[in-house]
Amino acid sequence: MHATMLKKIDKSALKIGMFVEDFVGQWDSNSPVRRRFMITSPSELAHLRSSPAITAVIINSARGEDAMASETASSSPAPAEPASLDKRECLIKIGSSSKALATLFEGLAAERSVDLAKVNSIASDVQDMMEKEPLALIGATRIKSKDQVTFQHSIAVSALMMHLAAHLGYSNGKVRLMGVAGLLHDIGKTRIPDEVLNKSGKLSQEELQIIRDHPKLGYEILKDDPHVPDVVKDICLHHHEKLDGTGYPDGLSGSEISEYVRLSTICDVYDAVTSHRPYKKRWTHRDAVEFMLLEKSAFDRNMLHAFFDSLEALG
Ligand SMILES: [Fe+2]
Numbered sequence: 001m002h003a004t005m006l007k008k009i010d011k012s013a014l015k016i017g018m019f020v021e022d023f024v025g026q027w028d029s030n031s032p033v034r035r036r037f038m039i040t041s042p043s044e045l046a047h048l049r050s051s052p053a054i055t056a057v058i059i060n061s062a063r064g065e066d067a068m069a070s071e072t073a074s075s076s077p078a079p080a081e082p083a084s085l086d087k088r089e090c091l092i093k094i095g096s097s098s099k100a101l102a103t104l105f106e107g108l109a110a111e112r113s114v115d116l117a118k119v120n121s122i123a124s125d126v127q128d129m130m131e132k133e134p135l136a137l138i139g140a141t142r143i144k145s146k147d148q149v150t151f152q153h154s155i156a157v158s159a160l161m162m163h164l165a166a167h168l169g170y171s172n173g174k175v176r177l178m179g180v181a182g183l184l185h186d187i188g189k190t191r192i193p194d195e196v197l198n199k200s201g202k203l204s205q206e207e208l209q210i211i212r213d214h215p216k217l218g219y220e221i222l223k224d225d226p227h228v229p230d231v232v233k234d235i236c237l238h239h240h241e242k243l244d245g246t247g248y249p250d251g252l253s254g255s256e257i258s259e260y261v262r263l264s265t266i267c268d269v270y271d272a273v274t275s276h277r278p279y280k281k282r283w284t285h286r287d288a289v290e291f292m293l294l295e296k297s298a299f300d301r302n303m304l305h306a307f308f309d310s311l312e313a314l315g
């Protein structure tokens, strides 16, 4: 029998066969990853060790391998590890993707057409990050600075949409299409004054209506552009529709809402509720799951489960 079953150890001391009870670090209660599991593979081990959001791990020695006394985490700060580079790199990449998207959105005012090649290249960068460092990308995009909210949200939604699309077995072309749609879905927000968009207090009816105009405003920007795929236009106009007909702007319901739009609404709402915004605190992953399951009449249920599975698969 072990005197202490729960031990906090440095992530570098993790071994295959250890039973993970919880994580310590920025990760904490907002992790989209399952907890309480046995580490069974080298890749799982490498993943945990290199995850920048985790600083230490609570293991349960009654359910798995124990740690040597010397490996128990001390209060001294852990030495810098290459893993932190991944996060830094990821933050830099998100920053540059976000900037590229901002430039692109700004350019719209002058040119009135979307540089689709540019959107594709941003989507390709996001896809690349999502494949290599999904946890760092999802973690880093939880916090959105005031002036970058729309861009960082667009990048996060793009990443989540591509991840879910790949999880659903979509072709590479369709996965990328979902990424492009994610980047452009809120493009109409560029037509809404910042003081309304970023207001921290309660919105008046009038302000709410202005914000609710963004799908239509976005669609106006894209609709006559022959290079923008119809699916992207559909997602831009309808990503606030709900299956039960209570959404906007058209109050569509059921089969009127395409599969791609359904996919987008799930990723959009998930990112919105789990993010820090200037005007609200974020919810934990668990809160978001609970809320979305309760709102089941709004979402495609099968797709919702696939989405949660796709996040669990990251761990
Ligand atoms: Fe939106």
Ligand SMILES: [Fe+2]
Pocket: 153, 157, 185, 186, 268
């Ligand atoms: Fe959105």
